[in-house]
Amino acid sequence: MNSIVTHKQVLKAKSNSSQVNCIDIIYGSDENYQFGAGVSAVSLLINNPHIFFRFHFFFNTVDTQFLDKLRQITEQFSAEIIVYELDNALLKKLPSSDVWSSAMYFRLIAFDYLSSDYDYALYLDADVICNGSLGLATSLIENSVCGVIADDLGVRTKSGSRLRTPELVDTYFNSGVMFVNLKKWHEEQITTKCFELLSADNAKVLYKYPDQDVLNLLLKDKLVLLDKRFNTIYTLKNELYDSTHQKYSDIITTDTVLIHYTGVTKPWHTWANYPASQPFYRALEQSPWAITDLKPATKFVERKKEYKHLFKQGALVAGCISGIKYLFEKLNGKKR
Structure with a gap:
């Protein structure tokens, strides 16, 4: 070993x-x-x-x-x-x-x-x-x-x-x-x-x-x-179905010690800036990294989520570009 x-x-x-x-x-x-x-x-x-x-x-x-x-x-x-x-x-x-x-x-x-x-x-x-x-x-x-x-x-x-x-x-x-x-x-x-x-x-x-x-x-x-x-599990996919972006507080409470962001979308992705992600952003601000280090979609499974979140956030142009890339990769069988 x-x-x-x-x-x-x-x-x-x-x-x-x-x-x-x-x-x-x-x-x-x-x-x-x-x-x-x-x-x-x-x-x-x-x-x-x-x-x-x-x-x-x-x-x-x-x-x-x-x-x-x-x-x-x-x-x-x-x-x-x-x-x-x-x-x-x-x-x-x-x-x-x-x-x-x-x-x-x-x-x-x-x-x-x-x-x-x-x-x-x-x-x-x-x-x-x-x-x-x-x-x-x-x-x-x-x-x-x-x-x-x-x-x-x-x-x-x-x-x-x-x-x-x-x-x-x-x-x-x-x-x-x-x-x-x-x-x-x-x-x-x-x-x-x-x-x-x-x-x-x-x-x-x-x-x-x-x-x-x-x-x-x-x-x-x-x-x-x-x-x-x-180990309070929260998926940022929930934000796609919550127009208020406040329902997360029913899960992530003042007693929560460790938040586990499961699912494809992570708080360090460029399309994941929601109130639910703020514990990550607070740590980011005090770290050697910066907002410019946030990660764009690079995998097919990430692209599939990225465009949906961008549309939800009203970023229509960016969402369209991401969606087109997703469709192109899907049609060409690029799923990695």
């Missing part, structure tokens, strides 16, 4: 020595989500100024400009950042899709790799933004492999039926937020067992959400359920 990690770089503030008491945060993403992961880290820092964070970024590739911005974060917030570069050739052989790349498996590598040096860590998807004080104690998971947040009842019910494991109706969780007891993870050989299930010939047929499904099957008796405020 360690051979997958090819390079490690430690970034820390010159004025800050290593601290014993801190919270370790893990991100794993490809180049398409790195910007989001960087802003997500800043959202944790600005909402938890009295906590020392050590961030672990697991990437398949990273450029010098991105590293420079991470260095700026360490100096600005006196944080520590460790960047791990992966050779993900083997991971690319596992089930993936246009929406979920092999980067979804980076977390599995990270949990096992870090278990030799650290006891606990909080994993966050790049599209998770902090909106309040974290307040997670390791005592919550000292007797379990991990702490997770149960998905909505409809998802749990369908997943239990789909995976032929009815008891998952009580525990099926979204893997975008996982508070992990790294030692127990390693002892239980969870990463190895995940890859065994994912390497089966029929894995792509069996698992609709590959990494998430196998994690649920393996951890159903080894987890602790945490409060929903630590």
Whole structure:
């Protein structure tokens, strides 16, 4: 497993020595989500100024400009950042899709790799933004492999039926937020067992959400359920059906700590500037990145959403241009 990690770089503030008491945060993403992961880290820092964070970024590739911005974060917030570069050739052989790349498996590598040096860590998807004080104690998971947040009842019910494991109706969780007891993870050989299930010939047929499904099957008796405020799921697709753009506040409340922006449209997309995205924008303003770094649609699945949101926002010319590009790609079979 360690051979997958090819390079490690430690970034820390010159004025800050290593601290014993801190919270370790893990991100794993490809180049398409790195910007989001960087802003997500800043959202944790600005909402938890009295906590020392050590961030672990697991990437398949990273450029010098991105590293420079991470260095700026360490100096600005006196944080520590460790960047791990992966050779993900083997991971690319596992089930993936246009929406979920092999980067979804980076977390599995990270949990096992870090278990030799650290006891606990909080994993966050790049599209998770902090909106309040974290307040997670390791005592919550000292007797379990991990702490997770149960998905909505409809998802749990369908997943239990789909995976032929009815008891998952009580525990099926979204893997975008996982508070992990790294030692127990390693002892239980969870990463190895995940890859065994994912390497089966029929894995792509069996698992609709590959990494998430196998994690649920393996951890159903080894987890602790945490409060929903630590993984409040919100899809910006909702904005297409809400002319007021205020209904999000029924989901993202003042108690919400971690917002998980699921779906194709992310808050870092150029067409996603809604009130629901403001926690991301607040972090962006205090980060080394700027509005000009927001991402336009580059994939077919993104273009399919972009033009609809632009029309909803009244940007008719931009929406028409995006729609024409979408139709052109659709007619020419360019769906990647």
